[in-house]
Amino acid sequence: MKCDRCENPPAYTRKYSGEKLCSQCFSKSIVRKTAKTISKYNMIKHNELVAVAVSGGKDSLVLLKIINEMALTHNFRIIAITIDEGIPGYRDEALEIVEKFCTELNVEHKIYSYKDLFELTLDEALDLRENEKTSSCSICGTLRRRAIDHAAKDIGADVIATGHNLDDTLQTFVINMLSGDTTKVGWMDPDTSENDLRKIKPFCEIYESEIVFYAFTNDMPFQSEPCPHMHEGIRTEIREFLNSLENQHNGIKNNFYQSILKISQTVKNSNSKEKMKCEKCGNDCTGNVCSVCSVVLKLKENQT
Ligand code: SF4
Numbered sequence: 001m002k003c004d005r006c007e008n009p010p011a012y013t014r015k016y017s018g019e020k021l022c023s024q025c026f027s028k029s030i031v032r033k034t035a036k037t038i039s040k041y042n043m044i045k046h047n048e049l050v051a052v053a054v055s056g057g058k059d060s061l062v063l064l065k066i067i068n069e070m071a072l073t074h075n076f077r078i079i080a081i082t083i084d085e086g087i088p089g090y091r092d093e094a095l096e097i098v099e100k101f102c103t104e105l106n107v108e109h110k111i112y113s114y115k116d117l118f119e120l121t122l123d124e125a126l127d128l129r130e131n132e133k134t135s136s137c138s139i140c141g142t143l144r145r146r147a148i149d150h151a152a153k154d155i156g157a158d159v160i161a162t163g164h165n166l167d168d169t170l171q172t173f174v175i176n177m178l179s180g181d182t183t184k185v186g187w188m189d190p191d192t193s194e195n196d197l198r199k200i201k202p203f204c205e206i207y208e209s210e211i212v213f214y215a216f217t218n219d220m221p222f223q224s225e226p227c228p229h230m231h232e233g234i235r236t237e238i239r240e241f242l243n244s245l246e247n248q249h250n251g252i253k254n255n256f257y258q259s260i261l262k263i264s265q266t267v268k269n270s271n272s273k274e275k276m277k278c279e280k281c282g283n284d285c286t287g288n289v290c291s292v293c294s295v296v297l298k299l300k301e302n303q304t
């Protein structure tokens, strides 16, 4: 058997398209697809500075590798940023991996911690929550969004790039729908060109399983230790459900993604007049105070 694009033996079968690819052609296809997504949504412009959020997981390290290669030939700059939530054990391993990988790639790397930004580590914030039902990941995700915004402004970035893949998008959509939060669905539109600070997800059209295979076949380092809070939220269940659907119906995730694209654009357009600025921090939001500020304020109240 041969690779569909060259004479080498195939290493990967893309079930949804039937393509069989050797390791090299597979890797090239991932790089090409990433470049296509970036240009389709005009994600990065000439001379811009891109803050690449690197957690130490496979997605963000693969993103850093691919976007760094593009930066060298496409006339934009990158700086890697890592957010340290203050999760004992888990974050230390990741920081070491990211530091080493950035040195190898010769990419500048900066670390920002919850402790410095909010005067609270994640574990301290979790102890302060009133309602045990608020999941660790929802507090953590809210703080991380703000920390990444801060980091990007601090380094003067024009764009923030994250390693979210197609599966992440599907899971987030289902979570938003199940929680009744349709406004957030509008924020899922990959075209963020109207925002002051653009947030881009160059892997938003690539299956998670393909990023995993890319990391594996390119011998990339990545964190082995999972976050101790990882299975507390509903995301893991949704992920398993979508994976089992895909196993029975190849390509169903791609179809779902196409529907989300259309729905997010429609919701975004219908919400576009509602955009306001948070009175605490000045970021875009839908009410008087944004979700990040209200979470942080509530935690601080409990502290005193
Ligand atoms: Fe934060 Fe949840 Fe991710 Fe852990 S799994 S780092 S708590 S968002």
Ligand code: ZN
Binding pocket: 278, 279, 280, 281, 282, 283, 289, 290, 291, 292, 293, 294
């Ligand atoms: Zn705010």
